[in-house]
Structure formats: C-alpha cells, structure tokens
Amino acid sequence: xxxxxxxxxxxxxxxxxxxxxxxxxxxxxxxxxxxxxxxxxxxxxxxxxxxxxxxxxxxxxxxxxxxxxxxxxxxxxxxxxxxxxxxxxxxxxxxxxxxxxxxxxxxxxxxxxxxxxxxxxxxxxxxxxxxxxxxxxxxxxxxxxxxxxxxxxxxxxxxxxxxxxxxxxxxxxxxxxxxxxxxxxxxxxxxxxxxxxxxxxxxxxxxxxxxxxxxxxxxxxxxxxxxxxxxxxxxxxxxxxxxxxxxxxxxxxxxxxxxxxxxxxxxxxxxxxxxxxxxxxxxxxxxxxxxxxxxxxx
Amino acid sequence: xxxxxxxxxxxxxxxxxxxxxxxxxxxxxxxxxxxxxxxxxxxxxxxxxxxxxxxxxxxxxxxxxxxxxxxxxxxxxxxxxxxxxxxxxxxxxxxx
Amino acid sequence: xxxxxxxxxxxxxxxxxxxxxxxxxxxxxxxxxxxxxxxxxxxxxxxxxxxxxxxxxxxxxxxxxxxxxxxxxxxxxxxxxxxxxxxxxxxxxxxxxxxxxxxxxxxxxxxxxxxxxxxxxxxxxxxxxxxxxxxxxxxxxxxxxxxxxxxxxxxxxxxxxxxxxxxxxxxxxxxxxxxxxxxxxxxxxxx
Numbered sequence: 001x002x003x004x005x006x007x008x009x010x011x012x013x014x015x016x017x018x019x020x021x022x023x024x025x026x027x028x029x030x031x032x033x034x035x036x037x038x039x040x041x042x043x044x045x046x047x048x049x050x051x052x053x054x055x056x057x058x059x060x061x062x063x064x065x066x067x068x069x070x071x072x073x074x075x076x077x078x079x080x081x082x083x084x085x086x087x088x089x090x091x092x093x094x095x096x097x098x099x100x101x102x103x104x105x106x107x108x109x110x111x112x113x114x115x116x117x118x119x120x121x122x123x124x125x126x127x128x129x130x131x132x133x134x135x136x137x138x139x140x141x142x143x144x145x146x147x148x149x150x151x152x153x154x155x156x157x158x159x160x161x162x163x164x165x166x167x168x169x170x171x172x173x174x175x176x177x178x179x180x181x182x183x184x185x186x187x188x189x190x191x192x193x194x195x196x197x198x199x200x201x202x203x204x205x206x207x208x209x210x211x212x213x214x215x216x217x218x219x220x221x222x223x224x225x226x227x228x229x230x231x232x233x234x235x236x237x238x239x240x241x242x243x244x245x246x247x248x249x250x251x252x253x254x255x256x257x258x259x260x261x262x263x264x265x266x267x268x269x270x271x272x273x274x275x276x277x278x279x280x281x282x283x284x285x286x287x288x289x290x291x292x293x294x295x296x297x298x
Numbered sequence: 299x300x301x302x303x304x305x306x307x308x309x310x311x312x313x314x315x316x317x318x319x320x321x322x323x324x325x326x327x328x329x330x331x332x333x334x335x336x337x338x339x340x341x342x343x344x345x346x347x348x349x350x351x352x353x354x355x356x357x358x359x360x361x362x363x364x365x366x367x368x369x370x371x372x373x374x375x376x377x378x379x380x381x382x383x384x385x386x387x388x389x390x391x392x393x394x
Numbered sequence: 395x396x397x398x399x400x401x402x403x404x405x406x407x408x409x410x411x412x413x414x415x416x417x418x419x420x421x422x423x424x425x426x427x428x429x430x431x432x433x434x435x436x437x438x439x440x441x442x443x444x445x446x447x448x449x450x451x452x453x454x455x456x457x458x459x460x461x462x463x464x465x466x467x468x469x470x471x472x473x474x475x476x477x478x479x480x481x482x483x484x485x486x487x488x489x490x491x492x493x494x495x496x497x498x499x500x501x502x503x504x505x506x507x508x509x510x511x512x513x514x515x516x517x518x519x520x521x522x523x524x525x526x527x528x529x530x531x532x533x534x535x536x537x538x539x540x541x542x543x544x545x546x547x548x549x550x551x552x553x554x555x556x557x558x559x560x561x562x563x564x565x566x567x568x569x570x571x572x573x574x575x576x577x578x579x580x581x582x583x584x585x
Contacts, residue, residue: 048420055418056417056573057572057573058576060463061440061447064417068436068440072437075420075426075429075430075433076430079430083320087319092426117576117585152317167585170585174583178583281422284422288423288483291425292425296327297299320427322427327427330431330528330529331430333525338430
C-alpha cells in the first residue's frame with residue numbers, strides 16, 4: 001500500500017475508495033472517525049437505559065421478549081462498534097471511562113425521560129426510524145470495517161421499528177386511555193426527534209461528508225425521516241405538535257425551526273436524565289470492575 | 299483478553315465469511331459469546347473462531363507485467379474468427 | 395388444580411421469575427459480550443415459561459398472559475431462590491448455578507414422563523438449558539476461588555428448598571408490582 005498525501009487520500013475516498021483497518025490514513029480522518037464511531041457506540045449503550053426500565057414492566061410475555069431482544073441488540077451493536085474503535089487505536093475501557101466521566105457525547109434522544117408504555121412504542125418506532133435513516137447512509141462509509149458492521153446493525157434495526165409500530169398500533173386500536181398515552185409520548189418526543197439529525201450544515205461544509213464518513217448531509221437525513229414517517233403518524237389519526245409541519249408540492253417538508261440551543265445543551269451533558277444515567281453506568285462499571293480485572297483477564 | 303475473529307456459515311453449501319470480532323479470555327467464552335452474537339436469530343449454521351494472532355494476513359500482490367494471458371479478457375477472438383469463417387465460406391454476413 | 399397443571403405452573407413460575415430477574419442485567423452486565431449472552435438466557439427462560447403457561451392455560455381455560463400476570467402474588471409457585479433481586483455479579487452467577495442444578499433434576503424427571511406433551515416440552519427446554527448449564531459452569535469455573543462467589547453460594551443455597559414454594563419472599567411483592575404495573579393500569583386491554 002502506497003503512502004497517500006492528504007489530498008490524494010481525499011480524492012480517493014471522494015471517488016468511492018474504501019479504507020481498511022491498518023491502511024495509512026491522515027490523522028484528521030482517523031481522529032474524526034474515532035470520535036464519530038465512539039459517539040455511535042455511546043449512543044447504543046445509553047439508549048439501553050431508558051428502555052430497560054420497561055423490560056421489567058412489559059404487559060405481555062410477547063412484549064417482554066420483543067423488548068428484551070431489542071435492547072439486547074443495542075448492546076450487541078455497541079459491542080460491534082467499540083471493536084471498530086479499538087482497532088482504530090482507542091481501547092474500549094478508555095471509551096467507557098470517558099463516557100461515564102461526561103467527556104464523551106451521545107445522541108440527544110437518550111438524555112430524555114420515559115414516562116409510560118406509550119414512550120416504549122414511540123421510541124422503538126420513531127427514534128429507531130430516525131437512527132436507521134442515518135445508519136443506512138453509513139453503509140457507504142469510506143471506512144470499510146464500520147460500513148460492514150452497519151450491515152448487521154441495519155438488518156437488526158429493521159425488526160425494532162416493526163416492534164415499535166406494533167406496540168403503537170395495539171394502543172391506538174385499544175382503549176381511549178391507551179391512545180392518549182401514545183399521543184402524549186409523541187408530543188414529548190417530537191422536538192428531540194426533529195433535533196436528532198443535527199443542524200442543517202451544507203454537505204460540502206460538513207467534514208464528515210467531505211471525508212465520506214457520512215454519505216449524506218443532516219438535512220437530507222431529516223427530510224428522509226419526515227417523508228417516511230410523518231404520513232405513518234398522521235394516518236393513525238395522531239397529531240404532531242408542530243403547526244408548521246407540512247409537505248410542499250415540490251416534496252420538501254417544512255417545519256418549525258428546531259431549538260438548536262436545546263440540542264447543544266443536551267448533547268454536552270445537560271439533558272434531563274444525563275447525569276442520572278451516566279451515574280448508573282458508572283456505578284455498575286465500578287461495581288463489576290473486579291470481574292473484568294480479576295476473573296476475565298486471561 | 300484475546301481478540302477472536304468470527305467467521306460464519308449461513309447455510310450448508312455456502313462458504314464461511316468473516317462476520318466480526320470479539321474479546322474473550324479463552325475459547326470457551328469466545329464460543330459462548332459468539333453463539334449469541336452471531337446466532338441468536340438462527341442466522342448461522344456454523345462458526346469458526348480464530349484468535350486474531352493466529353491469522354496470517356497476506357498483502358501486496360505486485361502487478362508489474364501484463365497478466366492478461368491469465369484472464370478471459372486477455373483473449374479477443376473476434377477478428378481471427380471472422381477471417382476464418384470468411385475463408386471457410388461460413389461467414390453469416392456473406393451467406394446472406 | 396390437577397397435578398399436571400401444578401407441575402406446569404411450578405416450572406413456568408420459576409422460569410418466568412428467574413427470566414425476569416436475569417433480564418435486569420440487560421445493559422449493565424460486566425462486559426458487552428456477556429451482556430448479550432446473559433440476555434439470551436433471560437429470553438430463553440421467558441420462552442420456556444410461555445410454553446409451559448400455554449399448556450397449563452389450555453387445562454385451566456385461560457391464557458398464558460393471564461396466568462403470567464393476572465394472578466395474585468399468593469397464587470404463584472416460584473421457588474424463593476428465583477425471586478431475589480441480585481444485582482451484583484457474584485450472587486447473580488451463584489443463583490444461576492444453583493438454579494440450573496435444581497432445574498436439571500426437574501427436567502430430567504419430566505423427560506421421562508408418560509405424558510407425551512410434557513416429555514416433549516421438557517426435551518425442548520433441555521436442549522436450550524444445555525447452553526445455560528455450560529454458561530453457568532464456565533462462570534463458576536472462573537469464579538471458583540473468589541470469596542464473594544463462595545459466600546454467595548452459601549448464602550443462596552437455603553433459598554433453593556422446595557418447601558419455600560408455599561410462600562412468597564418479601565422481594566416478590568416488589569417484583570410483582572413492577573411486573574404488573576402497566577397491565578393493571580388498563581385491565582383487559584390489549585397491548
């Protein structure tokens with residue numbers, strides 16, 4: 001493998017070139033990759049915490065199994081993702097230490113509380129849907145080891161959305177009280193969902209796109225999400241708390257500008273449940289450190 | 299802890315393909331954990347587990363000279379075939 | 395209640411409750427790989443419970459979910475060992491290890507049953523339990539000399555007595571509250 005200058009490397013990835021572990025790569029590319037992939041891993045791990053409370057409260061055996069399996073998948077994804085980060089040079093233990101010390105970021109949606117079984121449906125359906133839009137674009141990531149695990153991740157996520165939609169459908173065809181739980185959850189989750197894909201940066205100004213780590217810009221992802229899922233929400237007779245939300249004749253979705261200040265505050269550690277959840281993770285990591293250090297160290 | 303590479307065979311008749319890697323202290327744990335990470339949906343019929351250190355990776359295949367003689371695209375019979383058919387009077391274009 | 399239903403409910407209640415307790419580790423196990431493996435064990439156990447409840451439900455004229463969720467705490471037949479909330483690894487593994495021993499004996503008896511349906515259910519469960527036993531042995535092997543583990547085994551062994559099935563532990567009440575809270579919020583509703 002010949003050494004590439006940064007410019008040549010950029011041309012290479014922009015032309016669709018793939019990079020494997022161990023290939024020479026510019027420091028900036030490696031650094032951005034690690035940060036991005038680490039954030040994904042952290043998000044999978046933190047996403048587990050709001051959902052596991054409801055595993056213990058699942059109202060039928062089927063829902064119990066499905067929700068446990070979904071959360072198990074998220075942990076499995078974290079495992080795949082942190083292996084990729086580790087092969088890029090940052091050990092998993094360091095990533096976890098940074099996470100619980102509040103030094104690393106994870107997606108906004110996992111900083112919010114859950115209040116009812118309505119949240120369980122809305123999260124599995126719409127939060128996972130928002131994530132899968134981004135994840136499908138990552139199938140084309142220039143860094144091949146990450147692109148490859150995204151295949152398994154996307155395949156597994158597809159059942160999560162079905163499970164979520166099934167939970168919601170059961171509730172909107174159930175009692176009035178059950179329908180209200182879904183609507184109430186939707187009213188709370190809509191703002192974080194609209195913020196999820198990030199500030200609309202033009203693709204050519206987005207370093208993640210320039211290096212072809214991401215293959216689509218933030219706004220493109222948001223538009224795909226709206227196009228795919230708003231009609232699915234509306235067809236159930238549910239409402240979304242944005243009077244400006246509409247699809248123009250040219251196919252572009254209009255909406256009230258999300259609160260980017262809220263997004264920034266939340267992802268930098270100021271979410272309503274951030275500290276509590278990081279503390280739970282920190283507590284168990286510390287409590288079971290003896291298992292990793294004494295028992296499993298070969 | 300060792301890094302183990304996991305290869306999976308989805309169905310009999312198919313080759314093993316690389317599926318991912320995991321960290322485990324020994325083969326028994328690697329097996330227990332790989333079964334679940336790569337088989338909980340019944341998606342694998344068999345797995346191969348190999349410590350990464352046991353893999354012997356091979357790179358760098360120099361292609362300095364023309365290797366077309368080893369490949370199908372290195373043979374273009376069109377012109378000669380046309381000439382041969384013409385000589386034998388079996389050229390379809392002529393026959394019409 | 396006839397003997398067959400009693401046997402099925404005992405099995406189902408044990409598997410349901412230990413599955414519920416084991417599922418508490420989803421997301422917080424010592425390593426990510428172990429987290430995924432342990433969660434599978436929990437799901438298998440719930441799956442076993444469901445299969446046993448379904449057979450009992452046919453006998454008793456009800457449904458598996460109604461048996462799993464809609465009985466009063468006093469009506470459950472679980473062994474105290476499975477009811478305890480054990481959120482530290484040494485005790486969680488010690489419980490798994492002790493449970494697999496008692497479960498193995500029960501399954502072996504059921505496999506030899508003249509009742510073809512029971513024997514078949516036991517055989518299916520046994521094929522999954524083989525991996526649970528392997529997992530428990532693996533961990534017990536690694537934890538063998540750890541004082542915490544030996545202490546945990548000693549502490550938990552008394553809870554594995556069959557006589558304990560007649561009354562629920564204080565911890566069961568809390569588990570039952572949590573487990574049934576959503577379902578009780580809309581009795582008879584579909585979820």
